[in-house]
Amino acid sequence: MPEHDHLSRQEWDVVVVGGGNAALCAAIEAAEAGCRVLILEGAPAPYRGGNSRHTRNFRCMHQGPLSVLTDSYGEDEYFDDLMLVTKGETDEELARLAIRSSEDCLPWMEAHGVRFQPSLSGTLSLSRTNAFFLGGGKALVNAYYNTAADLGVSVAYEAQVTHVEVNDGRFEAVQAEIAGAPCRIRGRSVILASGGFQADIDWLARAWGPSARNFLIRGTPYNRGVVLNDMLEQGAESVGDPTQCHAVAIDGRAPKFDGGIVTRLDCVPFSIVVNREAERFYDEGEDVWPKRYAIWGRLVAAQPDQVAYSIIDSKSIDLFMPSVFKPDQADTIEELAEKLELPPDRLTETVTRFNAACGEGTFYPTELDALATQGITPAKTNWARPISEPPFYGYVLRPGVTFTYLGLKVDSTARVSGAQGRYDNVWAAGEIMAGSILGQGYLAGFGMTIGTVFGRIAGQEAAAHVN
Template identity: 35%
Template sequence: MQNTLKYDVVIVGAGNAALCSALAAKDQGAEVLIIEKSPQPHQGGNCPYTGGGFRFVHNGLNDLLTLMPSVDNKYNNLNMQPYTANEFKNHMIEVTRGDTDKDLMNTIVSESRPTINWMTNKGVIWELPSSRISSSINAPSIIPNSVGLSAYESGPGLIKMLTKSAKQNGITILYETEMTDLVQNKQKEISSIVCKDSNGTYQVNTRAVVLACGGFEANSDMRKKYLGEGWENAKVRGSKFNTGDGHRLAIKLGAQPTGQWSGCHATPIDINAPATGNQGITERMPRRSYPLGITVNINSERFIDEGEGFAEQTFVKMGSRILSQDKSIAFQIFDSKSFNLLEPRYNNSKPAISGNLNDLAKKLDIPESKFIKTITKFNKAASDGNYSPKKLDGISTNNLTIPKSNWGIKIDTPPFYGYCVTGGITYTYGGPKIDTKARVLDQNNDPITGLYAAGEIVGGILFHNSLRGAGLMHGSVFGKIAGTNAAIL
């Protein structure tokens, strides 16, 4: 073992939650070390693969503009209503079906705006989410209020700005450095962390460790163990370095596992998507226009209600169900009525195209007779007409074992199109339990002295589905809280 180092606080990870934690600890006068498993170009966990959006309490557009470095006339036609604490809480409760830890939820909501203010003071530059204003800029328009701001240059920009601030504040970052063990003294207090780099293994003496090293989505064995059969085949949309190291070592010390260990954020993606995240490609790979057609497996069978709701509400479920099918693949089927309505990301792949369904089945290499039977049965239960993708139209199929609750329109107008898709995992939901001070708790709900956690590693916050902008927000909130409390321990 190499020479021993000493720091007041050690942060594991170098993403959004980790960097916020490091900066908060430094605010308290602590000597802070960040260890990052990845090489520097891949720093940031899943953050670089996000749009950098934050969901927080605010008082409307004029309030948000005060957080932006410069404002011009292009926003004159826009109107954004306030986003209240009650709205935020209700959205959290709705998307998690009431399972979210209410104490953690209340902390996220109440600390959301103060944390945004603090990040602004740390050098984060904000802009209005481009996806929300691009179609509204030239005409009077009310834009959604839930995701108030995005970091300049999205997720990669956020990491760049926070890292710059960390370095300016004298925080040491060691890249390609892996945590291999956590050590306690006789009083069961964290006393050191064991690290490994290309030169070998060494120990860092410290009084506090903050685990901000992401989920276990890039660990195929853990995916299979906790998410179930088929999940070992999932492609990873984010960082290949998020392999559950923090989960494993926290539980080894007696941390209480909590949250939905069997759940994760997933989405349908193109079959040719890379096996792990690629910043230039990942966001072009989702395939979420499935409500405008039907989805079949390799046996030519439908297996899910494609029209249960808008894709924004159902894509996590769809991605998960695809991974439970044989070979973890499926085929999205459209006709010419819906083809021009597909989201632009479909332009990044080449579908199978045919003027008749028999030939389409051959091109997709799925059972032809079963495919025709599935389409025929669906069309008998479906309606004539055209799609209205911007509203839940209530056009449901009749008497199908697996219904299509909205957009139940016949697939009968050639040419026909087929896209091969699989499921991509973004992050996992289960993890060690923390309290509102970001302290990791043991089986008796007592804090493990000196051990903190923030970000995607934390269990008990998200269940069943995702809430846009809430992931980065809770990472920043509890990152700041963890760093502060670790430093004053």
């Protein structure tokens, strides 16, 4: 196979394992520094880009209006937002590095072909903190591949790396299968940007228990953690918890893999959420959705059969971004319960009890309004309005895993740490090392921040090593 021979015959300056945002940022930086770069993307070309294909935005620090971002979003506020969702489970040095560097990244992204648009209505007040990609993540990925091609970066698709050869702390080659044919590719440095292990259901089940087999994987089916596992087996230091992940509540009718952003449901703050027994189990109005959507996957995962149901009435149905699937609809709560296969008497009782607990106040859908329930557990602390105006709507919720947080430990230069200290010429970026910063929880747009910042650092550092 000629392409495979051509790749094996030469020694590359920088081999990049992975083909998503972090990998592309690394490849572009290394190529701009004059390196001969090869990207090994495990997916076929139409599915290139990993989870980056499904992203929408980038969370960015800025001192004043910047591109499409309004007002300002300073380092300390950004860090406080991160501490809130991670409950302090973060490496502060790396977190602040990602936050501070994000401000320079946005103009760099624009200079490399990424276009931004003002945030859409229904995305819950992100115009100050998050820059939205025009055309979504797929447009960003395509822009970066075009830029990489212009810089002479080589790309191999369907290139599944099976082993990273590291001897005495030094990378020598990767073993891979390209379109099913085995080959060995030598390089002077390697950047590992191949994502988490969420598409390996057996690994998820070992970490979480058998309930994980009911999870849906909203991200790419190609992130099976092969490179991560290979490095850990060779003594690379790990960071993060295998049971922590970016898991959101998604539409229960979504496909097993690759449903992406369109399967996410943003209705929770304006609904009540019940389990299979038609009982509420958590405060649906705890905080604005961008800070809280990522806890709901875990909450639903803890319910019987890993399923829950969001119940809404007609006054709230237009307050959130619609899902790709229409909700079940009925004129009475009893009829809705039957459609959702919930016990009708129990759901009616839960709704009646909730409605009776709703107090007086002014409803503000886009900000915390302290419109709270009184005298029921769990309380709903914001946006608590009676579910009383037919027709009534229901969505089935299941946990949708985006990426896992177990990863490789890196320093502030993105270099990977091993049992004997730092590897000489091995760097990592993106989801494969994000667990350093995301110990738990998630902040909208922050995965792209980590990938962009550490991808760029890894590319610069690998190039400096080679040169």
